[in-house]
Amino acid sequence: MSWIDVGHIDDIPLRGARVVKTMQGCVALFRTGPDEVFAASDRCPHKGGPLSEGIIHGRQVTCPLHNWVFSLETGSAQGADNGQIQTYPLRLEAGRLLLDGDALSKRTAA
Numbered sequence: 735m736s737w738i739d740v741g742h743i744d745d746i747p748l749r750g751a752r753v754v755k756t757m758q759g760c761v762a763l764f765r766t767g768p769d770e771v772f773a774a775s776d777r778c779p780h781k782g783g784p785l786s787e788g789i790i791h792g793r794q795v796t797c798p799l800h801n802w803v804f805s806l807e808t809g810s811a812q813g814a815d816n817g818q819i820q821t822y823p824l825r826l827e828a829g830r831l832l833l834d835g836d837a838l839s840k841r842t843a844a
Contacts, residue, residue, distance in 0.1 A: 736835035751786040762786040772806035
């Protein structure tokens with residue numbers, strides 16, 4: 735795997751999100767706990783809502799446009815037809831967030 739340093743964990747507020755712009759598009763980083771961060775697509779598949787502006791609860795995010803709820807662990811939508819967002823491996827090392835560049839390069843177009 736090829737790991738890309740995308741910032742420090744303290745750059746993301748607890749139960750908040752930040753967007754990382756990549757060559758393949760925007761990836762949202764969601765901080766769900768003091769030492770827990772998930773990486774996923776920033777666009778809701780329903781209407782393209784910015785998930786980074788949604789509400790983070792537990793290990794889920796709710797789309798700010800139409801309230802679809804996505805698991806940050808699996809990307810699956812709850813209670814929605816064919817709802818799925820792409821998730822990416824992310825590591826935390828000495829406070830730095832490392833995104834899997836290999837998985838990112840395999841990202842499919844939205």
